Amino acid sequence: MSWFExxxxxxxxxxxxxxxxxxxxxxxxxxxDAVLYRxxxxxxxxxxxxxxxxxxxxxxxxxxxxLDEGDVFEIGAHVMPEDPLRFKDSKRYRDRLVSAQKNTGExxxxxxxxxxxxxxDVVACAFEFRFLGGSMGSVVGERFRRSVDYCIEHxxxxxxxxxxxxxxxxxxxxxxxQMAKTSAALTRLAREHLxxxxxxxxPTTGGVSASLAMLGDLNVAEPRALIGFAGPRVIQQTVRxxxxxxxxRSEFLLEHGALDMIVDRRDMRERLGAAxxxxxxxxxxxxxx
Amino acid sequence: xxxxxxxxxQPIAELEAKIEELRHVTAESKVNIKDEISKLQAKSxxxxxxxxxxxxxxxxxxxxxxxxxxxxxxYIAAVFTDFQELHGDRMYGDDLAIVGGLAxxxxxxxxxxxxxxxRDTKERVRRNYGxxxxxxxxxxxxxxxxxxxxxxxxxxxxxxTGAYPGVGSEERGQSEAIARNLYEMSVLGIPIVSVVIGExxxxxxxxxxxxxxxxxLEYATYSVISPEGCASILWKNADKKEIAAESMGLTAAxxxxxxxxxxxxxxxxxxxxxxxxAMFETMRTALLRYLDALSAATPEALRASRNERIAGxxxxxxxxx
Numbered sequence: 134m135s136w137f138e139x140x141x142x143x144x145x146x147x148x149x150x151x152x153x154x155x156x157x158x159x160x161x162x163x164x165x166d167a168v169l170y171r172x173x174x175x176x177x178x179x180x181x182x183x184x185x186x187x188x189x190x191x192x193x194x195x196x197x198x199x200l201d202e203g204d205v206f207e208i209g210a211h212v213m214p215e216d217p218l219r220f221k222d223s224k225r226y227r228d229r230l231v232s233a234q235k236n237t238g239e240x241x242x243x244x245x246x247x248x249x250x251x252x253x254d255v256v257a258c259a260f261e262f263r264f265l266g267g268s269m270g271s272v273v274g275e276r277f278r279r280s281v282d283y284c285i286e287h288x289x290x291x292x293x294x295x296x297x298x299x300x301x302x303x304x305x306x307x308x309x310x311q312m313a314k315t316s317a318a319l320t321r322l323a324r325e326h327l328x329x330x331x332x333x334x335x336p337t338t339g340g341v342s343a344s345l346a347m348l349g350d351l352n353v354a355e356p357r358a359l360i361g362f363a364g365p366r367v368i369q370q371t372v373r374x375x376x377x378x379x380x381x382r383s384e385f386l387l388e389h390g391a392l393d394m395i396v397d398r399r400d401m402r403e404r405l406g407a408a409x410x411x412x413x414x415x416x417x418x419x420x421x422x
Numbered sequence: 423x424x425x426x427x428x429x430x431x432q433p434i435a436e437l438e439a440k441i442e443e444l445r446h447v448t449a450e451s452k453v454n455i456k457d458e459i460s461k462l463q464a465k466s467x468x469x470x471x472x473x474x475x476x477x478x479x480x481x482x483x484x485x486x487x488x489x490x491x492x493x494x495x496x497y498i499a500a501v502f503t504d505f506q507e508l509h510g511d512r513m514y515g516d517d518l519a520i521v522g523g524l525a526x527x528x529x530x531x532x533x534x535x536x537x538x539x540x541r542d543t544k545e546r547v548r549r550n551y552g553x554x555x556x557x558x559x560x561x562x563x564x565x566x567x568x569x570x571x572x573x574x575x576x577x578x579x580x581x582x583t584g585a586y587p588g589v590g591s592e593e594r595g596q597s598e599a600i601a602r603n604l605y606e607m608s609v610l611g612i613p614i615v616s617v618v619i620g621e622x623x624x625x626x627x628x629x630x631x632x633x634x635x636x637x638x639l640e641y642a643t644y645s646v647i648s649p650e651g652c653a654s655i656l657w658k659n660a661d662k663k664e665i666a667a668e669s670m671g672l673t674a675a676x677x678x679x680x681x682x683x684x685x686x687x688x689x690x691x692x693x694x695x696x697x698x699x700a701m702f703e704t705m706r707t708a709l710l711r712y713l714d715a716l717s718a719a720t721p722e723a724l725r726a727s728r729n730e731r732i733a734g735x736x737x738x739x740x741x742x743x
Contacts, residue, residue, distance in 0.1 A: 217680065217737040218671045222656035271736030278733060300624075300646045302656060305670045306682055309646040310735035312625060313632050316601060317608035317732040340646070342597040343585075343625045348605055362596040362625075363587030371587050381592055391595050 162186055178398050187355045187398055189335055191237075192244040192259035195294055199257055199402060205248040208256065208283050209276035214241050217271075218305055226303040233264045241272035242297070245280045247289065251406035251418040254289040256280045260296040260341070267297035269341050270304040274311030277345060281318040285325050290409045292330045295346040298364075299339015312344035319348050328412045330405055332396075333360045333383070351393045351408060354383035355401075360391075425696065428484050431473065434692075437466045470692045477641075479667040479676075483649055485641040486620045490695040492702070493552075494521055494536030494579040497619065500702040501709065502527055502534060508565055510557075514594060517558030518549045519586070520630070522565045524574070528710060533569035535562050535630055536579030539620075553586035556599035559629050563603050566610055575613040575713050578630045583648060585626030600629040607632035608732055611721025615712045617687070617705070618642040618674075619694075634728055635712045636682070638674040639701075640689040645672035684712075 160169050164186035174181070178198055179188040196205075220226040234240055242264040247256045258280055260267040277293070284291045300308040322329055331349030333342070335358035343362050346352075354360060361368075361381040369376060379385050386392045396404045406418055427435035441462050444455055477485070485491070498505050502525035510516040522535035537554065540546030562578075569576050585596055607614065607630075616633035622644030638644060647655075652670060653662035671677065674686040687704050690697035716724070 211741045213739045213741055215737045215739050218669065220669050222652075222662075222666070222669065271738045274736050275738055302647055302652050302670075304737075305645050305672065306677060306680075307736055309624060309628055310682070310732075312601075312628060313604050313608065313732050314735045316604035317632075317729055320605055320609045321729075340625055343600040343629075344604055345601070347595075347598040347601040360597075361592050362585065362600070363592070367587045368589065368592070372589060374589075376589065380589070389593050389595070391598055 163188070180398050185356065185397065187335065187357065189262060189296065191263065192239070192261035192294075192296075195259040195334075196244060196246055196248075196257050199292075199294075200246070200248040200250060200255070201252065203249065205246045208245040208247060209272075209279045210240075212241070212272050212275050212279075214270060214272045216303070217307060218303070220303040220305070222303075229265060229303070237261055237264045239264055241276070242267045242269070242301075243273040243276045245276045247283055247287065250290075250292070250402065250409065253406065253409055253413065253415065254287055255292055255409070256284050256289050257292045257294070259294040262296040262298075262336075265301060266299075267295075267341070268299060268301035268308070269297060269311050269315075269344075270301035270308045271311065273301075274314040277315045278318045281322050284322060284327050288325075288327065290328045290330070290413065291322060292332065292405060293345060293349075294332045294334055295337040295341050296334045297337060297339070297341040297346075299341055299343075309340065312340050315345040316348060319345065323350075328409055330408065332401070332405075333392075334358050336360070338362065338364055347391070349393075350412070352391065353405070354386065354392050354395050355398055356383055356395050358383045360386050426488075426490060428481070428488065430477075430481050430484075431470075431692075434466060434470050434473065437462060437469060441466065467691065474692065478664065479643075479670070479673050480649065480664040482641050482673050483621075483643050483663075483667050485693050486643045488693060488695055489541075491620055492694050492698050493541070494538045494581060494619070496698065497536075497579060497702065497705055498525060498534055500698070501706045502532075503529075505534075508568075509561070511560035511564055513560060514557045517555050517561060519552050519554040519582070520558035520562050522562060527577070527706070527713065530713070531572075531574050532577055532713070533565055533574045534577045534579070535565055536619075537582040537627075537630070539581060550586055552582045553584060554582065554626060554629075555586050555588070555591045556594040556596050559585075559599040559603050562630050563599075563606055566603075566607065570610050570612050573612060575615070575716065576610070577709060577713075578614065578616045578633070580616060580618045580622050580627045580631050580644070581620035582623050582626050583621055584623035585629070600625045603629040604632055608728060609725050611725060613713060613716035613719065613724060614728075615709060615716070617709075618644050621648075622672075623648055632728075632732070634716055634724060634731070635684045637685050637687055637708060637712070638677065638683045639687050639694060640674055641693055642674055643667075643672040644674075644677060644683075645670045 162181040165184035167183040216226045245258040328350045330351045333354040337360045505525040507523040521538045537552045539552035540549040614633040615635045616631045618638040649663040649667035650660045653666040654660040677683045690700040694701040
């Protein structure tokens, strides 16, 4: 099977899904309550045209809007989740995996593809939040590691869009160790002088924020995204006081020095493309095109 | 100090109380009941053996958190000599939930770092119950780099519920501090031996636990979240902690079976706190053995083998297309 056939079915699935899930032609912005025409909202990359609220989007959609049109290659697509602990809570982990796979059309929470961004070779990864809360287990860690390997082999830059509640509890210590695995992989990328741009989207918390997401050569976030180590509810229960306004939002992190910049989704391609070209000492995109 | 017993140890506690009572009787009366006492002591040992032969993961979790369990500073005082505690992250402050410094192990200079819980209420507050803030992790990283510069091997003791979830922690970048340690420890050009001595709670534990050899005490635990946290998220009910502990496979025996731990250090009968001296001896012997084995490796070899070890973490399958 060629790479093209490998990638096509999932693309097609994504298309069908976005059309079938919310049937309505009109969507209400959760932030400003404006009633928006669905097609227009999609044209606007799911950013509310009235208040610029960035809605959560799926991993495939994210990668499709981010990369140049053309050939892409999916990395680690055949790495599949296992259940080493035979974990069972109110449901079996295996059953949770199957239903997440059915609902999302993905087999785990991280999608990694190699393609181009404004003409530069890149690998872009995106977390699928609808897959068990974008939680990081062994498959996420391994796909991320392979993405780094691919970058080194092809002299490509790495971009990762995080959207995750953290480590996957059902894989217990294995998932905790993925924090070490993804972080260690990034040291190899750094040694090759290849850039890693981390883009934190709503939400990025727990083990993902405390590993790969905070280790970008550039740490970027979408506006108003929830980003933090502990979730606000846990913190509230611990400190028993009301949390400050805007606490753990992108703007709060920028103010406290954790981020390089906040970038609007509609400017993401241009801003990151320009930054990567600067880091790799390539001429600006316009002069090449 | 009187031993404090956990709920599942009540039969042992009752027996010990009886022995204690008899001792007082001996002091007061002329009757010789020495035989009786030694008989009861033997019975108590047997009872402890029986109870400890079949501990559930939740009971082990309770032991890992036992208020009398030896902490990092106890190991440092007993196993090492010449300890010079070093303070501060040089950026913000000194977090007492993590301690560290230079010390000697059988004469050999090493860097030792560990989480530190408090023994009494006042000290617990001072040490924030062993839950570090970003400055704690940054202090640890500073000491690791210092160790690397002088080619001193690193020993870390893991014993925390987790990194502290507070407003200040978030403001000062808890996530970044933990992530940075994971990143830097993976390429540190010195031998690293980590020992989980009590609770190994999530990223807050791992942030000083990326290592060449991972040891765990017999009744220590190590996982991605506490059983209570896991229960409240997955079962929506913190009371399911016992089942959660079972599911998570957080005990030394289970993790060693999965190949995630290099060696389980046997604890004295009844747990480390029942005979700390014996525990310290076991620790000294184990640390010496692992540090000796790693001492000949070059920085490059250490980095390479550690990287390989870390890259191998995880269980997944691969379908062929």
